[in-house]
Amino acid sequence: MIENQITLETIFQNIKDTKRLPIIFVGSGITKRYTDKKYSWEELLKRCIEEYDDNPTNKYKWYRQKIKNEYGIEENDSYQMYKYLGTLIENDFNLSYYEGKIRGLSVPEEEENPLKYFIKELLQTYKIDEKMCQEIEELKKLKDKMVTVITTNYDTFLEDHIFVNHKRLIKQKMFVDSELGTLFKIHGCVSEPSSIVLTHKDYENFNKKSKVLSAKVISLFAENPVIFMGYSITDENIRNFLKDIYTCLENEEEYRAFENRLIIIEYEKGIQNPIVGSHSIYFDGVQIKLTKITLEDFTLLYKEMGKLEDIVELKEIQRLRNLVYQIVYDYNGEAKKVINLLDDEEYDGNEVALHHKLYLIIEDRCA
Structure with a gap:
């Protein structure tokens, strides 16, 4: 891909041509951009x-020096470094709390981890950055145009203001109904402090229990366009997902198709007109190319994303999908059957009904 030969318009036209809505x-970076909680991980x-x-x-x-000395972690291995940092900070924070050195924090008895409860208290309330209201309004228009939203963020900005119709699922919980209309918080949420993935032990437990999650996300990545926002793709989980998909591809055509579905949005101050180019990431002997969009103002980006084909209200599709599952998996012998409302003369109003063609359309539009 040669820089400046492709535009925002062509990128999202290509997505429309796939007949699949993006993940x-x-x-x-998104929470930092739109709220007063402007925290990087550090x-x-x-x-x-x-x-x-x-x-x-x-x-x-x-802490960093101690981790390098005792665990042999390299300075540039940010993923391993942050896991051990979380471990050491959790230990010192919790000890300090129980020693009475942390005032102004009152942890309920049912909460087992003072640090995670503090993070909840710190992040659960926030204010919207008023200067970003126009962008946020454009972002809100995308609420029914993203099949699945996946985030490592702990805060609730996305479900509070943007993807309000999506069903929130936290950590390793299965996609209860389907991936359609799901906001999946893979590193936990402040609404459940114990779910927060922070320490080396948390990550180890996460990795042990995330086989189904990995398979699901890999499937989503392999079939749908994927847009990364507010994210630098340094997290080992994401890199592993990308690598696992990449190693399953068999030929150059599949490589190109996969890479063309990956888009990363990068903020850079002073970029008035979006710059579109290629970006490569390297790890474990694998090189993966993505399309990179660099810009300062995200308004044009959201407007182009907003041109993606509308789908039926997510809540309505979820209701219909659940109805189908209820019918298919009802083994209690109740008088239910799937009928065609257009021409089934036997319908007497007592059965649960759904036109089979509608169900196929839902599967095709939202897979």
């Missing part, structure tokens, strides 16, 4: 340290 993968950890140490910046550097 969107959302990172912390900034969040330092904010936690601030509760029990007078010099959080130096303490953070001390």
